Every structure is written in C-alpha cells, then in structure tokens.
Amino acid sequence: PPSIRKISEKYDKPFVVGCLEPKVNAPRANAAFVVLARNKELDGVIQTVKSIERHFNRWFHYPYVFLNDGEFNATFKETVLNHTSAAVEWGTISAEHWGFPDWVDPAVAKEGIAKQGDHAIMYGGMESYHHMCRFYSGKFYQHELLQKYEWYWRLEPEIKYFCDITYDPFIHMIRNKKTYGFTIAVKELRETVPNIFRYASAYKRMNNLTSKGLWEMFVEKPKEKEEKAVPTTDPKSKKPTPQEMEDSESIVGKLPEIDPEAMEGESYNMCHFWSNFEIARLDWFRSKEYNDFFELMDRSGGFWMERWGDAPIHSLAAGALLGPGDIHYFRDFGYRHTTIQHCPANAPARQLSRSPYFEKTTLDEKMRREEDAYWATPDPVKENGVGCRCK
Numbered sequence: 016p017p018s019i020r021k022i023s024e025k026y027d028k029p030f031v032v033g034c035l036e037p038k039v040n041a042p043r044a045n046a047a048f049v050v051l052a053r054n055k056e057l058d059g060v061i062q063t064v065k066s067i068e069r070h071f072n073r074w075f076h077y078p079y080v081f082l083n084d085g086e087f088n089a090t091f092k093e094t095v096l097n098h099t100s101a102a103v104e105w106g107t108i109s110a111e112h113w114g115f116p117d118w119v120d121p122a123v124a125k126e127g128i129a130k131q132g133d134h135a136i137m138y139g140g141m142e143s144y145h146h147m148c149r150f151y152s153g154k155f156y157q158h159e160l161l162q163k164y165e166w167y168w169r170l171e172p173e174i175k176y177f178c179d180i181t182y183d184p185f186i187h188m189i190r191n192k193k194t195y196g197f198t199i200a201v202k203e204l205r206e207t208v209p210n211i212f213r214y215a216s217a218y219k220r221m222n223n224l225t226s227k228g229l230w231e232m233f234v235e236k237p238k239e240k241e242e243k244a245v246p247t248t249d250p251k252s253k254k255p256t257p258q259e260m261e262d263s264e265s266i267v268g269k270l271p272e273i274d275p276e277a278m279e280g281e282s283y284n285m286c287h288f289w290s291n292f293e294i295a296r297l298d299w300f301r302s303k304e305y306n307d308f309f310e311l312m313d314r315s316g317g318f319w320m321e322r323w324g325d326a327p328i329h330s331l332a333a334g335a336l337l338g339p340g341d342i343h344y345f346r347d348f349g350y351r352h353t354t355i356q357h358c359p360a361n362a363p364a365r366q367l368s369r370s371p372y373f374e375k376t377t378l379d380e381k382m383r384r385e386e387d388a389y390w391a392t393p394d395p396v397k398e399n400g401v402g403c404r405c406k
C-alpha cells in the first residue's frame with residue numbers, strides 16, 4: 016500500500032515543518048479574523064485575543080471583524096482595542112440574517128425548540144443557539160463587513176493557541192489552492208442531527224454530484240454500523256437513545272419528506288470539522304453550490320426542529336463539493352476550545368500520520384528514526400519567544 020507520506024504529499028502535506036522567523040514585512044492575504052460574540056463574553060474574548068496575538072498576530076497584524084446580533088458596548092470595544100494593535104471593525108447582524116425567516120411560523124419553531132429542551136438535547140432548548148448555528152451556516156459570509164475579504168479565520172471566546180504560528184496560513188492556503196482548513200475533527204452528538212445526512216445526501220444526489228473523495232469521510236462504514244451498540248432506554252432519562260432518534264426521525268415530528276430515490280442508503284458517521292476554528296475562502300461559501308446546499312438544508316426546518324450545528328453543515332457541504340486536495344489539516348496548530356484540544360507534537364512523522372482522513376498506519380523505520388531524532392533535539396524556543404514545539 017502507498018505510504019502515509021506519499022498520500023500526504025499527494026493531497027495535503029503540512030505547509031511548514033518546524034519554526035520560521037516570521038516574515039513580518041511580507042505581503043498579506045485579503046483576510047480577517049471573524050469573531051461572533053456577546054458583551055457578556057468579554058473575558059473569554061480577551062483570553063482568545065491575547066492568545067492569538069501572542070502566538071501569531073503580533074507578527075502578522077491581520078484585522079478583526081467582531082459581529083454581534085446586538086450592539087457591542089463601550090467597555091467591550093475599549094478592552095479589545097487594548098489587547099491588539101491590529102484594525103478592528105464592529106458589526107451588528109441584521110434581523111434578516113438572525114432569527115426565524117419569514118417562511119417559518121415562529122410559534123411552531125419555538126415549540127420544536129422547547130421540546131428539544133425537554134429532551135435535554137445539548138443547547139436544543141436555547142433559541143439563540145439555533146439562530147447562531149443558522150447564521151454561521153448560511154449568513155455570516157454575507158455580512159457587509161466581510162464583503163471586502165476573500166479569507167477568514169474564525170475565532171471564538173475561550174480558545175487557546177498554545178504553539179507559535181510562525182508562517183502565514185492564508186498565504187499558504189492560497190499557494191496550495193486550498194479552500195477549507197481545520198484543526199480538529201470530532202463526532203457530533205447524534206441527537207442534534209437525526210436527519211441532517213438524509214438532506215445532505217439528497218442534495219448530492221439531486222445535483223448529480225459524484226464524490227471527489229471527501230464525502231466518504233462522513234459515511235458510516237458497514238463495520239462501524241455493526242459495532243454500534245444500541246443502548247436500551249433509561250427509564251429515568253427523557254433523553255432518547257440514538258436508536259430511538261433514528262427511528263423517530265426527530266423528536267419534534269417529521270421533517271418534510273424527501274424523495275426516497277434521492278437517498279443512497281448511506282448513513283452519517285457523525286464526523287465533522289470542529290468549526291470554532293476555521294480558515295477558509297469566503298467565495299466558496301458565497302458560491303451558488305454552497306448556497307443551494309444551505310437553502311435545501313434550511314428549508315427542511317432542521318435548524319429549528321432539530322439542532323443542526325454549523326460544523327456538520329460546513330463539513331457535509333465540503334464532503335459534497337470538495338475533494339481531499341481542497342482541504343487542509345492544520346495538524347501543526349496547537350489549539351484548545353473548552354474541553355477538546357489538538358496538541359500537534361510537531362514532530363515530522365506525527366504531523367503526517369494524524370490526518371483523520373488517512374488510515375492509521377504504523378510509522379515505518381525511517382519515520383521512527385526521524386521522530387526519535389526530533390525529540391532528542393533541544394527545545395527550539397528562542398529568546399525572542401519564537402518557537403513552535405509543543406510538549
């Protein structure tokens with residue numbers, strides 16, 4: 016079989032291995048950080064800004080666009096400005112991009128949301144969270160403050176970068192003709208997306224899209240299906256089991272029927288790129304293909320009657336529209352958001368072998384030697400604070 020290294024070099028090798036002296040005067044991409052937040056999240060936002068400034072932006076000075084469905088207050092703005100010398104813009108989200116669209120009956124949607132709350136579905140009962148997920152799924156890239164940008168890097172409150180990023184990821188994305196970059200892929204909570212895959216695969220089928228090789232990353236393999244335990248209902252818990260969720264389609268009633276011909280008999284393995292970190296091309300989101308996908312997903316009602324997150328939406332769109340060569344795994348970024356983290360251990364072999372869409376392979380002898388040699392060298396952190404090894 017082809018080695019991991021060959022596959023990786025073919026599709027998606029690391030942009031940079033090791034540390035560079037950051038090119039502080041090199042041309043920049045047309046790009047910005049995008050941060051959606053509320054005033055009450057100021058402390059978490061400052062933690063994030065401190066971290067990205069310390070590990071990246073003090074050299075690169077990319078601007079920030081802060082977005083909010085309300086207005087940012089003076090304290091919020093002043094405090095953020097005290098922590099960066101980069102340009103900052105403040106945007107309010109219009110009612111058109113946040114909340115129930117006019118073709119939805121808010122009473123029905125609110126009832127659906129309340130039901131998800133009763134069933135203890137994570138964030139299911141929180142209306143604002145549903146609005147946030149829909150905004151990040153199909154609206155953020157239409158915000159007027161983002162129109163001038165070609166690329167964005169998503170930040171959230173309470174994240175931490177723990178390795179220096181000494182190169183410009185946007186420039187490398189451009190150079191390598193990449194569309195979408197991620198650093199963590201995890202499994203979604205099944206009960207938040209019982210029907211999402213039916214609609215995503217219907218989109219793919221209805222538009223005669225053949226996989227470019229990424230879709231398979233999201234399809235449950237027959238073996239996984241067999242192995243999946245079917246837990247019995249816990250009488251003390253109102254939360255439905257995964258099997259019940261699948262059987263009942265959705266706890267709040269059926270979403271509109273789709274043509275069974277449009278289904279391919281596959282099921283979702285719940286894998287998704289964790290979208291609180293994203294570096295991506297905005298014009299992919301603005302494309303007709305992406306927006307047709309969003310429209311089909313949106314019209315199903317899944318943003319209210321289920322609790323579809325923007326992460327599985329972005330991921331399944333990537334699966335339908337992109338190939339492995341279009342996406343980039345930032346395996347060298349040390350990143351943490353609340354309870355989940357990615358620690359790259361920047362050793363060359365590990366960078367190659369941790370890509371989730373490549374089969375796990377044992378390191379060959381040569382890689383093992385490189386790996387050992389890497390760990391035997393002194394820590395490359397220099398006096399000026401540049402250094403990207405993470406232990």
Ligand code: GDP
Pocket residue numbers: 050051052053056082083084085143144147170171172291
């Ligand atoms: P989690 O990471 O899934 O637990 O969700 P978060 O609470 O962190 O929300 C995801 C992102 O959306 C974060 O950037 C939040 O600041 C933002 N967000 C969530 N709900 C709202 C809201 O109602 N208004 C605004 N302005 N931002 C929100």
Ligand code: MN
Pocket residue numbers: 171172291352
């Ligand atoms: Mn968060």
